[in-house]
Amino acid sequence: MHDDSSGEASGQGPTLRQLGEFALIDRLVAGRRQPPVVELGPGDDAAVVAADDGRVVISTDMLVQDRHFRLDWSTPRDVGRKAIAQNAADIAAMGARCTAFVVSFGAPTDTPAAQVSALVDGMWDEAGRIGAGIVGGDLVSCPQWVVSVTVLGDLEGRTAVRRSGATPGSIVAVAGELGRSAAGYDLWHNGIDGFDELRRRHLVPEPPYRQGVAAAAAGAQAMIDISDGLVADLRHVAQASAAGIEVSTAALAHDHAALTAAAAAVDADPWRWVLGGGEDHALVACFAAAVPRGWRVIGRVVDGPARVLIDGTEWGGYAGWQSFD
Numbered sequence: 043m044h045d046d047s048s049g050e051a052s053g054q055g056p057t058l059r060q061l062g063e064f065a066l067i068d069r070l071v072a073g074r075r076q077p078p079v080v081e082l083g084p085g086d087d088a089a090v091v092a093a094d095d096g097r098v099v100i101s102t103d104m105l106v107q108d109r110h111f112r113l114d115w116s117t118p119r120d121v122g123r124k125a126i127a128q129n130a131a132d133i134a135a136m137g138a139r140c141t142a143f144v145v146s147f148g149a150p151t152d153t154p155a156a157q158v159s160a161l162v163d164g165m166w167d168e169a170g171r172i173g174a175g176i177v178g179g180d181l182v183s184c185p186q187w188v189v190s191v192t193v194l195g196d197l198e199g200r201t202a203v204r205r206s207g208a209t210p211g212s213i214v215a216v217a218g219e220l221g222r223s224a225a226g227y228d229l230w231h232n233g234i235d236g237f238d239e240l241r242r243r244h245l246v247p248e249p250p251y252r253q254g255v256a257a258a259a260a261g262a263q264a265m266i267d268i269s270d271g272l273v274a275d276l277r278h279v280a281q282a283s284a285a286g287i288e289v290s291t292a293a294l295a296h297d298h299a300a301l302t303a304a305a306a307a308v309d310a311d312p313w314r315w316v317l318g319g320g321e322d323h324a325l326v327a328c329f330a331a332a333v334p335r336g337w338r339v340i341g342r343v344v345d346g347p348a349r350v351l352i353d354g355t356e357w358g359g360y361a362g363w364q365s366f367d
Contacts, residue, residue, distance in 0.1 A: 054154035089177035099195035122164025131323035137258025138195035148184035208283035217253035224319020
């Protein structure tokens with residue numbers, strides 16, 4: 043016979059089974075303030091979000107426990123922030139501003155409801171940083187935590203910045219920092235204490251949200267967020283634009299230097315993290331002329347095959363994140 047009292051006995055409050063779906067929803071939405079763009083939030087069959095531009099930018103992403111996060115490393119609040127951040131970075135990479143998120147969540151029925159509340163608090167923390175709301179979603183029981191987020195964005199009259207617009211002679215520039223998440227992962231994986239900032243950056247990325255709009259306003263030709271790794275994501279741009287991209291490691295010296303001590307602690311090459319590490323969700327873009335403030339030049343677009351060269355040669359190191367590896 044199953045004992046439904048396990049959650050209460052553990053001191054963490056009621057479980058999802060004990061609280062029930064609708065009581066949980068009431069708990070999760072109570073007291074939340076939506077931004078003005080949200081005309082109708084949770085509580086009806088669907089939400090209504092204003093789209094003055096007439097176009098809506100949409101992206102979606104999923105986090106699965108023990109594939110994308112570990113609850114022995116991350117707090118539920120960390121997971122919530124990460125789920126919002128990685129989706130919002132995709133909208134920024136299109137040159138748009140996030141307006142609203144829709145969240146679906148699955149977990150075992152014996153999960154303490156307080157953990158789900160903390161997860162959603164983290165989501166609202168991150169959404170609040172960019173002025174967006176959380177307008178609905180779905181709940182389901184499943185064997186492990188699964189978080190699926192869909193995000194809506196507004197171009198506000200701008201042209202969407204695609205991956206395919208880079209032209210030879212253009213400047214390649216980055217906003218944000220590289221290699222921090224990958225370094226943090228290796229530190230966590232090897233059980234190495236210290237390096238608190240790097241370890242934290244693996245759990246909660248810090249995308250340069252506003253720089254996406256700034257890049258679009260400055261006439262960015264192509265842009266992508268660095269989710270799989272700098273080389274891997276620049277390769278997407280090169281292939282979409284049918285052009286080559288050359289990157290200078292001298293322009294990435296700041297990132298390399300910031301990771302040297304951590305690399306020594308785990309016997310790793312910092313360049314593996316800087317060039318191949320994903321999940322920093324920095325932005326990389328191509329510009330015909332000067333780059334906006336907050337961006338740093340790291341290379342250029344060239345005629346030739348659709349490939350990425352590092353100091354004139356093809357990168358032979360880690361190729362970046364692969365979903366089915």
